[in-house]
Amino acid sequence: MVVKEIKRATKTYYKNNLEDTKFGNPRKWWKGVKAISRQNSNTIPSKLTFGTRDVSGIDLAEMINDTFLKVVEVYEPLKPHNDPTDFAVPENFLLTTEMVSQMLSSLNSKKFCGLKPIPIVILKEMSSLLAPPLTHIFNSALIEGHFPAQWKQANVCPVPKKYRAKDPEKDLRPISLTSPVGKVYERHLNSLLLQQVG
Numbered sequence: 280m281v282v283k284e285i286k287r288a289t290k291t292y293y294k295n296n297l298e299d300t301k302f303g304n305p306r307k308w309w310k311g312v313k314a315i316s317r318q319n320s321n322t323i324p325s326k327l328t329f330g331t332r333d334v335s336g337i338d339l340a341e342m343i344n345d346t347f348l349k350v351v352e353v354y355e356p357l358k359p360h361n362d363p364t365d366f367a368v369p370e371n372f373l374l375t376t377e378m379v380s381q382m383l384s385s386l387n388s389k390k391f392c393g394l395k396p397i398p399i400v401i402l403k404e405m406s407s408l409l410a411p412p413l414t415h416i417f418n419s420a421l422i423e424g425h426f427p428a429q430w431k432q433a434n435v436c437p438v439p440k441k442y443r444a445k446d447p448e449k450d451l452r453p454i455s456l457t458s459p460v461g462k463v464y465e466r467h468l469n470s471l472l473l474q475q476v477g
Contacts, residue, residue: 289315343437346447366424372471373418380410382463390459399459417464430461 297311326335334342383406388399402409420427433455437447444450 343447343451346451347435347437347453349448368422372421374414374421374467376410376414378467379414379417379463380406382466383409383413386459386463397460402459413460413463417467420464421468426464427461430458430464433457 292315293311297308297315300308300311326333326339383402386399386403388403390399435453435455437451438454440450440452
């Protein structure tokens with residue numbers, strides 16, 4: 280009887296507090312689901328055991344790094360592409376200061392800032408001052424068909440797929456933490472591509 284009431288209360292709580300957040304606020308949804316299912320937080324292990332051998336510290340970091348690098352070993356580097364000399368970026372592809380200011384203002388200040396961070400709170404609060412020079416940089420990069428190398432750099436963090444990860448190949452996934460400024464430019468490029476294929 281008690282178990283039945285607990286299940287009913289859990290279902291009611293989910294319906295009233297979490298169901299509507301699944302797509303609108305996935306962070307809140309996951310947090311709520313983990314709480315009601317009593318899941319412990321996934322953590323990076325301080326050591327992994329293989330047979331009789333324990334791996335920790337720098338050796339563990341190197342092992343995780345080598346595991347993540349295996350994924351790209353099968354890909355060949357892209358060759359430089361020479362754009363035709365008569366190529367011109369359509370006017371409606373270029374960003375305006377207002378667009379950049381709005382995108383900066385909508386950044387999530389809870390996210391990580393990348394390798395050499397400008398705190399996202401500064402990008403948000405100073406969006407009106409930062410938008411004009413960033414608009415010029417974004418449009419210049421777009422016209423030249425160039426994505427600055429600094430914006431491609433990432434801090435790759437291993438995130439466990441399950442509680443008590445044991446195997447770096449099966450139980451960890453890489454998350455790339457990149458520059459928020461680069462993400463703003465990426466967002467614009469993504470919208471342009473979707474317009475062309477949609």
